[in-house]
Amino acid sequence: MAIYSFPMTTLPTSRVRDPRDAPVLRWGILGPGWIAHRFVESLAARTGQRVMAVASRNRDRAESFAHTHSxxxxxxxxxxxxxxxxxxxxxxxxxxxxxxxxxxxxxAAGKHVLVEKPLGVDAAQAAEIGAAATRAGLFAGEAMWTKFLPKFDVVQQIIDIGMLGPVRTVLADHGEHFTPDHRIYDPALAGGPLLDLGTYVAGFAYSVLGVPTTVAAIGQPANEHINGQVSAVLADSRGNQAVLNTTMLTNTPTTATVCGEDGILEIAGPFFMPGPFTVSLRNGTVLTYAEDPGTQVDGLHYAAVDAARCIADGRTESAVHPVVDAVRTLAIIDEMRAQLGISV
Structure with missing residues (x-):
């Protein structure tokens, strides 16, 4: 870790490159659902990537998607x-x-692959995908889009250079209210908040504190079939802690905070999307990362262009978000589910 010399008067600058400069790949889309629409819109608006085809088991859905996006x-x-x-x-x-x-x-068909998060429903599935890609000499990655945002490159630099001092506490929540007719209520589709929403908070905690040595979770059912809410405390080998909540029963502020001995980093909600954050240092300095709040369309393309650059360089995974990060995040979620006695 590089150590920062105080006082600091500016934030680090994002190292994320212009997405329009990335090598152009020909993309195919499996599954024309909600997130696929946003992904293709993001590619079209902000990159030179080419979407060539879409597939669905329902021809009408595939053709409608193709018509919508030309x-x-x-x-x-x-x-x-x-x-x-x-x-x-x-x-x-x-x-x-x-x-x-x-x-x-x-x-197996010889295609590189970018998988919408989660990479698998558990750590074992994610690891198997990574191993298969390595054997084939092909790229595999998880589209954990938050990690690829310019904003989060700056956040990671702040932590890595020690600007906050030793980090002691991480706080993160992600709650969205869903009605029972939403697919998140379907246990056959691996519903529940952990894979849809919890990956953001668990992944954020892991990116700051690393692999936890302790996980303690409590949950609340949504009904007799599926979990509705999980809160957890994670601790690393030094006792530093992350306090997390994810729920599909209510909306929450969806904020994230990193507390170090020398400063606090506060990310406004929704923390996982483009938007601002503030660093308040112990010496009284307050620094703001100014960015207009954005949506998936403003950010999903960054994971795609990272994949394109990796493939052009002959790499089988991302340096920003390697497969092992997806595996370790899912291992945290696996442990939460094991403690709660739930499968989803």
Whole structure:
């Protein structure tokens, strides 16, 4: 870790490069759902990437998606898209329970793959995808889009250079209210808040404190079939702690805070999207990262262009968010589920 010399009067500058300068890949989309629409809109608005095809088991859905986004090819099976020569890389936007199988099928077909988070429903699935990519010499990554944002590059630099001093406490929450007709209530689709929302808070804690040595979780059911809310305390080997909450029963502020001996970093909600944050140092200095709040369309493309650069460089995973980070985040969630006695 580089150690910062005080006083500091400016924040680090983002090292994220212009997304329009990335090598252009030909993309195929598996699963034309809500997040796939935002992903393609983000690529079209802010990159030179080319979306060539979309696949769904429902031909009408595939054709509607293709028409909406001016995509040339629509397939009614995933295998048909994977067999198409005009696709270099596949974005997997299917339900969570299909991420693992779709990613492995894409790699077996010789396609690079970027999987919408979570990479798998558990750590074992994520690790298997990473191992398969390494064996095939192909890229595999998890589209944990938050980590690729320019904002979070600055956040990570602040932590890495020791600007806050020794970090003692991390606080993060992500709650959204969903009605029972939403797919997050479906246990067959790996519903519940942990994989949809909890990956953000667990991943954030891991990015600051590393692998926890202690996880203590409590939960609240949404109904007799599925969990609705989880709170957890994580501790590293030195006793530093992260206090996390994720829920699908209510909206929460969705803020994140990192507390060090020399300063506090406060990220406004929703912390996982583009937007501002403030650093308040113990010496009285207050520094603000000024950025207009944004949405998925303003940020999903960064993971895609990172993948494009990795592939051009012959790398099989991202340096920003390697597969091991997805595996370790899911291992935290696996431990929470084990303590609660739940599968989702």
């Amino acid at each position: 995509i040339d090819a629509a397939f009614d099976s995933y295998d048909a898209l994977l067999a198409w020569a005009d696709v270099d890389i596949v974005y997997v936007a299917t339900p969570h329970t299909e991420h693992h199988a779709c990613a492995l099928a894409a790699l």
